[in-house]
Amino acid sequence: MARIVMKFGGTSVADLDRIRNVAARVAREVKAGHEVAVVVSAMSGVTNQLVKWCGELAPLHDQAEYDTVVATGEQVTIGLTAIALQTQGVQGRSWLGWQVPIRTDAAHGKARVEEIDGAALIAAMAAGQVPVIAGFQGVGPDGRVTTLGRGGSDLSAVAIAAAVKADRCDIYTDVDGIYTTDPRIVPRAKKLDRIAYEEMLELASVGAKVLQTRSVELAMKARVRIQVLSSFADLPGSLVVDEDEIVEQPLVTGVAYSRDEAKVTLRRVPDQPGIAARVFGPLAEANVNVDMIVQNLGADGTTDMTFTLGRADLPRARQVLEENRPSIGYDSLLADPAVAKISIVGIGMRSHAGVAATMFSTLAAKGINIQVISTSEIKTSVLVGAEYTELAVRALHTAYGLDGPEAPPAEGK
Amino acid sequence: MARIVMKFGGTSVADLDRIRNVAARVAREVKAGHEVAVVVSAMSGVTNQLVKWCGELAPLHDQAEYDTVVATGEQVTIGLTAIALQTQGVQGRSWLGWQVPIRTDAAHGKARVEEIDGAALIAAMAAGQVPVIAGFQGVGPDGRVTTLGRGGSDLSAVAIAAAVKADRCDIYTDVDGIYTTDPRIVPRAKKLDRIAYEEMLELASVGAKVLQTRSVELAMKARVRIQVLSSFADLPGSLVVDEDEIVEQPLVTGVAYSRDEAKVTLRRVPDQPGIAARVFGPLAEANVNVDMIVQNLGADGTTDMTFTLGRADLPRARQVLEENRPSIGYDSLLADPAVAKISIVGIGMRSHAGVAATMFSTLAAKGINIQVISTSEIKTSVLVGAEYTELAVRALHTAYGLDGPEAPPAEGK
Structure with a gap:
């Protein structure tokens, strides 16, 4: 019982x-x-x-x-x-x-x-x-x-x-569970029997429609085992559990994507201590969340600063940055809303090297240019042109051995 | 304030x-x-x-x-x-x-x-x-x-x-207040400025659509002054108050009617003590409320017993009475659903004699036969053929001086 x-x-x-x-x-x-x-x-x-x-x-x-x-x-x-x-x-x-x-x-x-x-x-x-x-x-x-x-x-x-x-x-x-990626993009996406809390949190783009992020955080904290399953089909679902409960940990559990990104580049920012605070402080005050950040080494005492944010926040960010242009001192602002973030997620990445390298070589082989890279303990994300979203997701899904059988998954819809 | x-x-x-x-x-x-x-x-x-x-x-x-x-x-x-x-x-x-x-x-x-x-x-x-x-x-x-x-x-x-x-x-x-009678029947019905709690309770057929009976009972008990008024028109309404607050007490405040009645007559019931209990006990057990009751004096040791009840209860009452026919011992059961109860209501009736007599003579002058009469301290009710409802209400409204001016009352509907 x-x-x-x-x-x-x-x-x-x-x-x-x-x-x-x-x-x-x-x-x-x-x-x-x-x-x-x-x-x-x-x-x-x-x-x-x-x-x-x-x-x-x-x-x-x-x-x-x-x-x-x-x-x-x-x-x-x-x-x-x-x-x-x-x-x-x-x-x-x-x-x-x-x-x-x-x-x-x-x-x-x-x-x-x-x-x-x-x-x-x-x-x-x-x-x-x-x-x-x-x-x-x-x-x-x-x-x-x-x-x-x-x-x-x-x-x-x-x-x-x-x-x-x-x-x-x-x-x-x-839906009848949590998939290795969005089945609308990859018909051979597989339903996961089990997924770790941390992975579920990172797989937001796959999971957000299924499970609210705060509920996964709470489940992780309180060690509540979650099962996601369909109320229309009579099939077992996906369990979201502690990673100890996952016996076979694949290197990569899922491939996620987000099309709701925009990229901003500030050209020729003074390469001085405190410059990041002068850029990101006003954005934070305006409730603009910045995600990936890269800063290139400059040659002439200036540098280019690139970062991503939610596409809906782009007009506000642009306004804030223009208002603060005197204190920041950049040369020009380039904004590109036609970008997508592709991520591979897996707790296996913690203990295995070279997982990200496979990502980079897979995308290179398809001729997809990587604009920005960011990594966390169990996730690697890259920013690519929005038009490459499906191609990138499919290629990575295959490269990490996630493809299921040819038949589309039973969704019971 | x-x-x-x-x-x-x-x-x-x-x-x-x-x-x-x-x-x-x-x-x-x-x-x-x-x-x-x-x-x-x-x-x-x-x-x-x-x-x-x-x-x-x-x-x-x-x-x-x-x-x-x-x-x-x-x-x-x-x-x-x-x-x-x-x-x-x-x-x-x-x-x-x-x-x-x-x-x-x-x-x-x-x-x-x-x-x-x-x-x-x-x-x-x-x-x-x-x-x-x-x-x-x-x-x-x-x-x-x-x-x-x-x-x-x-x-x-x-x-x-x-x-x-x-x-x-x-x-x-x-609606914009409480009227001397139903304005749909008597266009010259007048809006009452004030009405006593007791009258309001008795004027159910006029007031039931306006004020729930239990709320009037509670208002009377707790001495809460109620005003009924329209949320669409911008007019003063009718006050339901303690009778002490009513300075000019007319003999009759309103004329009410109910078409939801039915009359039952049991012919040749044994004229013995306890017979009323044998008739009305089983009806009460079956949740049938009996209203007016008359019993004619019999000549041969039997009597005719007539009473009224809600028309919706008639099938149940008939069934109960037929089941109990052996213990009651009546000769035949006559049911008439085509009856209406007409009532005059007024706290002035307490202190003035002859109010009911005007009712009887008014109805007689119109050729309306009175089938049953019942009285309470501030109300006199008669049972008449249902087809006389409007005629009776109009005649009584005029007879007791309740008619307002020719123009239909402002109702703000």
């Missing part, structure tokens, strides 16, 4: 038929002898409507009132899911954030979970009940409803799994 | 424009220097959709889950209304039932308010805030969400007015 938290996203509870389907899945686990707690999102589309109403009344509205409004989406789903469970002979019982309670800080709209008292839920499960808990919501220090921000239901599920000491947190979604 | 509770029903908050209109009305009272608390219903149509979902999942569903689902309707409205107030420079702040708290018993779906702690709301108003409170909902003894049943938002408003010791509870609705 295991204790499992089962989380169902908005598309999995989009209408009454799907809610019945969720109830059937939960009932199966209960009848198999497991203790189960369920976390659900709002029916898909509902949250968007509520957000829209708040925005139409006032573009800059009180976030506490916003939270009161949007938290109703999950409240509807928990009640309906509990009723659906009862029709299948399972003692479903709804729990709102404040009833558990799921205590958060006061940052309405993007609150952080501070403490979950799992005692009442554990007692309910011991009494044969299946708690159905509203995802995405909690209660702030002043007793008002808070929400955790978009994708917050994943975070709720992981936090609850930690609080009730669950053996596993199953995240049901509309 | 007064302290006012303003309650807005579903049609008054049906969309964002109407919510803005509500906010403007509240802002006007606040700017006039009053302390205001607002109670709102769900946007019209929303509750019906939520109820429908519960019913589709399971016709007999868990009422606690039903409450969790349907209470979201009001939760959305309070957040949106608070945002709309803030755009008008008023410090609106939403309050859910459990946050006030509005404590109820555990009768989910039709809970009774047991206690409201007004301290937090009074403190909020003293601090210049306008609490916007979810109607229709509370929190049960076990900390779960409860709802008060249909029309429960009126009850919430009156109970909150009592808890915060408000000078007045203004119920904004889609």
